[in-house]
Amino acid sequence: MTKKTTAFFACFLLVICLISSMFPVAAKADVMVYVSNGTDADLGTLAVGEKLDIDISTGVDRSKFYNAWTPTSSLPDPYWTSSNSAVVEITDSRKGILTAKGAGTAIITATFTFSNPAKPVQLFFTVTVVAKKTTPSIVRYGGGNRYDTANLISSGGWPTGCTNVVLVSGTSYPDALIGAPLARLLDAPILLTSGKELETTLLNQIKGLKASNVYILGGESSVSDKVRTSLAANFKKVERYSGGNRYDTALIVAQEIDKLNGFKAKHVFVATGSSYPDALAISPYAAMKGYPILYASIADANNAITYGYLASDMDVAILGGASTVTTDFENTIKTKVKSVSRISGGNRYETALSIAMTYQKDFLSNDIVLATGTNFPDALSGGAFGGKKGLPLLLVNNNTSLPIAIETFIRTRNPSKIYLLGGGSSVSEDIVKQITG
Numbered sequence: 382m383t384k385k386t387t388a389f390f391a392c393f394l395l396v397i398c399l400i401s402s403m404f405p406v407a408a409k410a411d412v413m414v415y416v417s418n419g420t421d422a423d424l425g426t427l428a429v430g431e432k433l434d435i436d437i438s439t440g441v442d443r444s445k446f447y448n449a450w451t452p453t454s455s456l457p458d459p460y461w462t463s464s465n466s467a468v469v470e471i472t473d474s475r476k477g478i479l480t481a482k483g484a485g486t487a488i489i490t491a492t493f494t495f496s497n498p499a500k501p502v503q504l505f506f507t508v509t510v511v512a513k514k515t516t517p518s519i520v521r522y523g524g525g526n527r528y529d530t531a532n533l534i535s536s537g538g539w540p541t542g543c544t545n546v547v548l549v550s551g552t553s554y555p556d557a558l559i560g561a562p563l564a565r566l567l568d569a570p571i572l573l574t575s576g577k578e579l580e581t582t583l584l585n586q587i588k589g590l591k592a593s594n595v596y597i598l599g600g601e602s603s604v605s606d607k608v609r610t611s612l613a614a615n616f617k618k619v620e621r622y623s624g625g626n627r628y629d630t631a632l633i634v635a636q637e638i639d640k641l642n643g644f645k646a647k648h649v650f651v652a653t654g655s656s657y658p659d660a661l662a663i664s665p666y667a668a669m670k671g672y673p674i675l676y677a678s679i680a681d682a683n684n685a686i687t688y689g690y691l692a693s694d695m696d697v698a699i700l701g702g703a704s705t706v707t708t709d710f711e712n713t714i715k716t717k718v719k720s721v722s723r724i725s726g727g728n729r730y731e732t733a734l735s736i737a738m739t740y741q742k743d744f745l746s747n748d749i750v751l752a753t754g755t756n757f758p759d760a761l762s763g764g765a766f767g768g769k770k771g772l773p774l775l776l777v778n779n780n781t782s783l784p785i786a787i788e789t790f791i792r793t794r795n796p797s798k799i800y801l802l803g804g805g806s807s808v809s810e811d812i813v814k815q816i817t818g
Contacts, residue, residue, distance in 0.1 A: 523804030561764030668768020745771025759803030
């Protein structure tokens, strides 16, 4: 291959990668399409009978493309082919118009032929066709406050009641998030308290669930002894798991998870203890699998608590970038465990999406949970709920439209239900319309 050809091909791939952030492609029937990484990109999901009109040049400054190769040339139209015309038929091979014919997956090839160099350049795209696309039903759990929202989530997730409930402070996040795997093993919802005294609504909710046992996470500064005493007067068993701080409490909860599992964990998640989004996003999956969540800190004294739990046969997944869990922490635990991986994105929303995409084949349903990424209260009970139902949890921001990557993930999963945690101030109706409209 000549130097000119090599330079062109590198430039071509660079521009195609740029397309991922520069368009969605024009599509019918509300099918959002994007090129994720240039080659081998996913064009999303179509239903039988739907058509898709692909225009690779949309949103691209073509002059930047072909001037990098030769100023006098132009980008030719590709020739489109399908690996399986029974699944996807190319209606117009020059314009890139596709028609979904039957359920399955097809590889769509766009071949660009240039006079110089003569060797064609090909891009490969996958298209998944489903027998029927559904408009998801929306289930919103939004109460007048965070405590009412948690009660609604527990009633929705455990409609016939439960034996156990997990109780945490509704004014902070650490105990609730590391408590999700424990709650799943106990088949328990997570309920919230202000921590000062036992609220009547909380007492009635626990009784309405027909629970006998209450497990408190956090010390007396989170859930007071007055609350514990009141619970003990009404229920068969009240037990508290707490440590000197959030890192120590996470360790104690992890040890209890091991007891319930009957073995020490082989898979562990680590998130920063200084903010909630990454731990929240992993909590449903960790709950579903029964894997502990531990916290990392900037302070070595706190990290020593986490280090002490780790073992040489463990696989550890770090959540978030180096600004949340440092490379020093990562390098240290690499000497202590079997393997270390990291799941992260450019921000909390992308990290939550990366988590969902990493484990998407493991979830028990195509349904999805949405929570706000700007505040934690309404989402605190979401880990136990998502873990029970086996669903991924994505974060949204009411101040912006849903990013195309998240929207495409949702549409590709083709969920029958989408669960919203909190009222319209947490997950807006505009976001709902973007998904279902």
